[in-house]
Amino acid sequence: MNDQKVLDRFNKNYIPEPNSGCWIWLGQPHCDFGYGRFGINKKMYQDHRASWYIFKGDIGNLCVLHSCDNTFCVNPDHLFLGTQSDNNKDQMKKGRTNGGPKGVPKSDEHKKNIAKGRRGKKFPRKPKI
Numbered sequence: 001m002n003d004q005k006v007l008d009r010f011n012k013n014y015i016p017e018p019n020s021g022c023w024i025w026l027g028q029p030h031c032d033f034g035y036g037r038f039g040i041n042k043k044m045y046q047d048h049r050a051s052w053y054i055f056k057g058d059i060g061n062l063c064v065l066h067s068c069d070n071t072f073c074v075n076p077d078h079l080f081l082g083t084q085s086d087n088n089k090d091q092m093k094k095g096r097t098n099g100g101p102k103g104v105p106k107s108d109e110h111k112k113n114i115a116k117g118r119r120g121k122k123f124p125r126k127p128k129i
């Protein structure tokens with residue numbers, strides 16, 4: 001996009017971090033997701049999505065992911081596009097999710113394990129002899 005006013009407004013909302021090269025978002029926080037938010041043409045974007053839109057262009061239905069793993073970063077060079085499934089895999093890889101919504105057990109067996117104070121995968125296996 002080519003809108004100097006939007007760009008100027010966006011540029012006032014972050015500070016570059018010299019070591020990592022990340023641009024740390026200082027603007028309005030988005031209470032639901034822990035991301036910042038930024039309005040363009042009366043539409044609200046998450047901070048990093050706004051960054052992609054301003055500097056790189058259309059996002060479509062894709063997710064904007066962080067290569068630097070800093071959720072406050074809005075440096076377009078640290079962002080890449082991926083599908084929702086890429087996003088899930090990426091978060092899983094970075095340990096940001098336990099594979100389901102917070103605190104919601106996935107199955108009856110999982111519930112039983114939680115009731116017994118344990119989680120299936122953490123059990124030590126018997127060594128093979």
Ligand SMILES: [Zn+2]
Pocket residue numbers: 020021022023068069070073074075078
């Ligand atoms: Zn970054």
